[in-house]
Amino acid sequence: MTAGKTFASDDEMPRKLPQFVSKERNRHGTWVYYFRKGKGKRTRLPAFGTPEFEEAYLAALTGNAVKRRQDHPEKSLGWLIDRYMESAQWGQLSVATRKQRGLIFKEALKTSNPPFSDITKKSIENSMEKRRATPAQANNFHKAMNNMFAWAVKNDHVKVNPCTGVERLTYKTEGFVPWDESDIVRFCLKYPVGTVERLALELLLYSGLRRSDIVHAGKQHLKGSTFSMRTAKTGAQITVEFPQSLIDTIEATKTGELAFITNAFGKPFTKESFGNWFGKRSREAGIFKNAHGVRKLSATTAANGGATAHELMAQYGWTNTKQAETYTKGADRVRLGIKSSRLVAEQIGDIIPRTANPGAGKTPKNQAKTKGGK
Incomplete structure (x- = not known):
């Protein structure tokens, strides 16, 4: 070459x-x-x-x-982290991800800085175990180290990724609190049509976009009432239809050239600044929830309305059914539970007496025979 x-x-x-x-x-x-x-x-x-x-x-x-950068001895874990943070792969991560992982690496190096060739699967498992009290942090540590060592393998620094085969910790969490209908009403009363806040809410609700996508969504993605764009997180192409009410809200609001939602200076938000801005505006309306909670309400509403897992995937940009099924399973349980209870009522409804006297209103067959003679 x-x-x-x-x-x-x-x-x-x-x-x-x-x-x-x-x-x-x-x-x-x-x-x-x-x-x-x-x-x-x-x-x-x-x-x-x-x-x-x-x-x-x-x-x-x-x-x-x-x-x-030679802050760490050559071939040490810190040295490898420095090389990783100089790479194009690191530069392609979002600002928030680089900040989070940078802090994780910094914290890990506080305790030890061994030669990176000495780090084994057992080393990673021990590190995960030390963080068991905070499983979310343990899993973030695993993700950061796994991505770094995967890069190291591709660039011939190590032969094996020590994170391979190390399981993440399982724990139960409800995640972000979803909005409900009363929150939507309260927010709309605070921010009428024509405000950027109202447009942001309606876009989140009707499209179900993530923060990383809504900050880039603009008129270039809209043809008639059909909105289509490729998501930043998964790369999935989503296509949805905007209702006329949302089209009217867009037309009534001052937007940017390439972004529907802009800040006070007419510039597009970053996903982090949008999240902070929307959270603050929500609190001013008496709603102590965030933008992702609107996305959860949108997905829940779709599932309750009968949307299938694959239909949810098409709208919300998920690339597998696992996430979609967290919504469809809940909706299906409600529908199936109601259906089952109706079957019970149909089968035993006539058995249960409706008066204080068990015999009133219905003559047992053996009594009818007695009255007619022997």
Whole structure:
């Protein structure tokens, strides 16, 4: 492979690589980049698209030594974390995810910083056990380490991901509290049609969009009354029909060019800032719940109305039936329970007496025979 060559299958890369840079796939199918000027030494470069790549490339081009992050001993867990946080994969994570995982790594390094080659499946299991009192945090630790070691395997730092086969902790949680009808009424009384708050609520309710999608949703996704977009979290394409009432609300509200919902400066929200803003507006209306609770109400309403698991998947962007069935199972239990109780009533309704005198209103067959003679 030569510098400057176009690789049509590598969509995330530019059509032309920098001068003296070549790339090749390693045994895991991941692109790796090298600098080599003429017959000089071939130098491995960091992941393309990161600030570290630009720094290393410039250093190689000028013949200066590049200064890398060396807060931790080479080949230690902290060293591996630093390399991971320099990668393009890390850069593709959301700001909130990078912040959360950065804190997880920082906390893990407070107790020890062993050579990353010494970390085994048992090491991860022990770390999970130490966090058993806070299962959600334990599972977040597992997810962060698993993704980091998966990257390390692809980039030839380790041969085996020690998180493979380590089970996450199971625990019961109701998650975000769903909104109910009284919350919707209270919010609408506070924020009439024409306000951004009202539009945000109706979009959340009728579309069921996540925060990460509603901040990007705009008129470019709407054709007539049909709304369609690809979700950020799962990449699933969702298509829904907006009711006329929502179309009217959109037309009555000042929106952005590419986003229905904008902040006070007319700019689109980030998913984090939207969540904070909507939560604050909800509290001002006397509702101490968040945006995801509206999505849960939307899904519950659809399930109670008879939507199937696959219909819910199509609207809410889930890629498997597991999440959808949390709503359909509850709705089915209600419907089936009512149906079953009606069957019971039909079968035994005539058996139960309706008066104080068990014999009143109905003559037993043996008494009828006696009255007619022997």
